Amino acid sequence: MDFLHYGLEVLNFTNILWLVIGAVVGAILGALPGQCATTGIAMFIPLTFNLEPVTALITLGAIYVMGSYGGNITAILINTPGTSDSFFMTFDGYPMTKRGEGLRAIGISTISAFIGGMIGILALLTIAPPLAQAAYKFGPLEKFLTMTMGLVIIISLSKDKMLKGLLSACIGFLCSMIGMDIISGVTRFTFGINQIYDGLPLVPVILGMFAVSQVLALVAEKSETIAVDRFATHGSVFISFKDIMSMKVNNIRASIIGTLVGIIPGAGTTVAAGISYDLAKKSDPHPESFGKGNEQGLASVSAANNAVVGGSLIPLLTLGIPGNGTAAVFLGGLYIHGLAPGTKLFTTDAEQIYGLFWGLILAQFFILIIGFYGAPIYEKVTKVPNNILIPIVGCVCILGAYVFRYQSFDALLILFFGIVGYYFRKADIPMIPFILAYILGQGTEMQLRRTLFLMEGRIGSVLLRPLPLALLAIDLLFLISPFWGNIKKLFHKK
Amino acid sequence: MDDKSTKKIFNHNYILIIFLYIWSFIFLFTIPSIKDVDSRLFPYIISILTIVSATLLLLKTYYNWGKKEDPVNFSGTLSALFMAVLLLVYTVAIATIGFYLATPLYLFISMWILGQKNIKLIFTISLLTPLVVYLFFDLLLKLQIPKGFLFS
Numbered sequence: 001m002d003f004l005h006y007g008l009e010v011l012n013f014t015n016i017l018w019l020v021i022g023a024v025v026g027a028i029l030g031a032l033p034g035q036c037a038t039t040g041i042a043m044f045i046p047l048t049f050n051l052e053p054v055t056a057l058i059t060l061g062a063i064y065v066m067g068s069y070g071g072n073i074t075a076i077l078i079n080t081p082g083t084s085d086s087f088f089m090t091f092d093g094y095p096m097t098k099r100g101e102g103l104r105a106i107g108i109s110t111i112s113a114f115i116g117g118m119i120g121i122l123a124l125l126t127i128a129p130p131l132a133q134a135a136y137k138f139g140p141l142e143k144f145l146t147m148t149m150g151l152v153i154i155i156s157l158s159k160d161k162m163l164k165g166l167l168s169a170c171i172g173f174l175c176s177m178i179g180m181d182i183i184s185g186v187t188r189f190t191f192g193i194n195q196i197y198d199g200l201p202l203v204p205v206i207l208g209m210f211a212v213s214q215v216l217a218l219v220a221e222k223s224e225t226i227a228v229d230r231f232a233t234h235g236s237v238f239i240s241f242k243d244i245m246s247m248k249v250n251n252i253r254a255s256i257i258g259t260l261v262g263i264i265p266g267a268g269t270t271v272a273a274g275i276s277y278d279l280a281k282k283s284d285p286h287p288e289s290f291g292k293g294n295e296q297g298l299a300s301v302s303a304a305n306n307a308v309v310g311g312s313l314i315p316l317l318t319l320g321i322p323g324n325g326t327a328a329v330f331l332g333g334l335y336i337h338g339l340a341p342g343t344k345l346f347t348t349d350a351e352q353i354y355g356l357f358w359g360l361i362l363a364q365f366f367i368l369i370i371g372f373y374g375a376p377i378y379e380k381v382t383k384v385p386n387n388i389l390i391p392i393v394g395c396v397c398i399l400g401a402y403v404f405r406y407q408s409f410d411a412l413l414i415l416f417f418g419i420v421g422y423y424f425r426k427a428d429i430p431m432i433p434f435i436l437a438y439i440l441g442q443g444t445e446m447q448l449r450r451t452l453f454l455m456e457g458r459i460g461s462v463l464l465r466p467l468p469l470a471l472l473a474i475d476l477l478f479l480i481s482p483f484w485g486n487i488k489k490l491f492h493k494k
Numbered sequence: 495m496d497d498k499s500t501k502k503i504f505n506h507n508y509i510l511i512i513f514l515y516i517w518s519f520i521f522l523f524t525i526p527s528i529k530d531v532d533s534r535l536f537p538y539i540i541s542i543l544t545i546v547s548a549t550l551l552l553l554k555t556y557y558n559w560g561k562k563e564d565p566v567n568f569s570g571t572l573s574a575l576f577m578a579v580l581l582l583v584y585t586v587a588i589a590t591i592g593f594y595l596a597t598p599l600y601l602f603i604s605m606w607i608l609g610q611k612n613i614k615l616i617f618t619i620s621l622l623t624p625l626v627v628y629l630f631f632d633l634l635l636k637l638q639i640p641k642g643f644l645f646s
Binding site for chain 1: 506507510514517518521524528529530532533535536537540541543544547548550551554566567568569570571573574575576577578580581582584585586588589593597600601604605608609610615619623627631635636637638639640
């Protein structure tokens with residue numbers, strides 16, 4: 001089996017060391033309010049540029065896993081979720097802390113996150129390779145429709161911000177067209193700026209939009225250190241096998257929900273946690289105890305949160321459709337290291353991808369280590385004041401931009417995109433359509449032009465094949481879905 | 495009547511719309527100068543799509559179509575812009591005096607401005623950060639950190 005074969009090759013000292021670094025960085029960023037796995041991956045893409053692709057992917061994968069888990073402990077202990085992903089964790093985790101069961105809550109959350117993460121990766125391992133094989137049958141039209149599908153789904157999920165989502169995607173496409181056209185080799189829209197002859201570089205754009213804009217937003221918020229109540233904790237972080245078994249239904253159900261929601265682009269962790277929590281509450285004999293420190297509620301949210309990671313990587317690695325914002329930035333990491341989603345990733349570049357899978361599995365064990373042994377240290381991380389954190393993150397961002405191509409221009413570019421990203425955040429413009437359109441822009445254009453070239457004069461016969469028709473139907477379905485309520489109302493009136 | 499109640503609040507969407515119109519029209523006017531005819535198709539599609547979408551947003555904003563948007567809070571933007579200027583100065587400083595000299599200065603000033611008053615802590619972080627970068631990125635990762643004219 002490829003997975004086991006490559007496992008032995010990639011699990012060397014260097015890769016394990018980078019896995020540990022990624023896990024620690026992810027865990028810290030996940031705990032810090034205002035920071036998240038997305039920022040961590042954005043900051044580490046340029047810094048891992050000199051590493052072997054497999055090592056870089058393992059590092060980024062570890063940041064992703066631990067960044068998702070990172071906010072759990074602080075949400076439980078001090079009622080401060082590092083990211084919105086851990087928001088549901090405060091519902092039952094913090095009440096448990098208030099009654100002196102904080103360590104037990106961390107134990108439950110850790111075990112459930114581990115189970116959720118493992119189930120998500122199991123799904124990734126079993127679904128991704130055959131799906132990638134199916135992607136082999138994709139021609140230019142199918143590829144074009146798949147690329148637009150990701151965008152259509154993400155824009156349609158913007159709900160009442162759909163128009164802004166569309167405009168955000170348009171800006172991403174406009175940025176992607178700057179520089180050399182990869183088919184004809186002619187330059188477009190560079191306006192005499194030599195540094196963008198090859199196009200707007202990916203790293204400064206991602207760093208600016210996600211990390212620098214976050215730095216500026218934190219400065220604008222003027223928040224200092226988090227003021228929290230701290231409660232005494234008793235008992236042990238280790239929970240019994242009997243307790244684990246009593247939560248098995250919620251853990252498995254929430255893990256499956258998390259994986260499935262992760263696969264759907266744009267849905268995200270909050271949706272997965274919300275659905276799982278709701279189902280756990282409805283199926284519990286004591287629903288009134290939810291929100292007051294119910295262990296089943298806490299377990300379901302933790303499992304769902306971490307299962308999303310594996311789920312979101314399935315469409316990303318096979319079809320190039322990211323399940324959420326972090327996955328979109330992760331896609332940038334793949335491209336930077338010369339890897340592209342699809343069949344080739346599971347055949348020619350199998351070492352890299354199976355290395356990533358191993359990295360993701362090992363990162364799950366770091367959840368156990370940090371959860372069981374690092375909670376007291378971890379809590380202190382959140383006490384880092386913003387007036388120390390902001391300058392350091394700013395420094396890493398500028399450094400990241402410099403070391404990418406060794407051009408001062410890139411550092412200026414991240415400042416420009418930092419301000420653009422800040423405006424996006426303030427004006428409530430969804431950022432994910434922008435970054436997705438920007439990353440997929442060149443590919444979408446290439447597939448569109450290839451399609452038009454191939455189907456010249458026989459549009460019907462090409463478009464009326466089952467696969468393009470199915471993809472087109474999905475595109476249309478998602479495009480119409482936000483207006484479904486209005487359409488139903490229209491019919492009822494008649 | 496109260497002056498404030500009759501005064502129409504400026505909608506920030508107009509800034510976005512104007513910006514997009516300018517960008518799209520610059521692209522539209524530049525497209526004919528692209529030498530390869532096939533390379534013009536996608537830019538045409540996207541530029542026109544942008545103009546159409548921006549017009550829809552203009553109409554939506556002007557006539558208040560659909561769900562009313564929450565007013566955008568731009569408070570703190572001046573501080574954010576000041577931080578952006580600080581980062582710009584830091585960027586220029588890296589290019590001239592190098593990373594290892596520019597970083598302690600930048601960290602010291604920015605931490606102080608952002609309200610950190612513990613001088614010992616500021617000094618420690620300002621000196622430790624470049625050291626960590628040197629050990630981790632310069633020595634371990636072999637990344638070329640800009641050294642500036644003093645070290646070159």
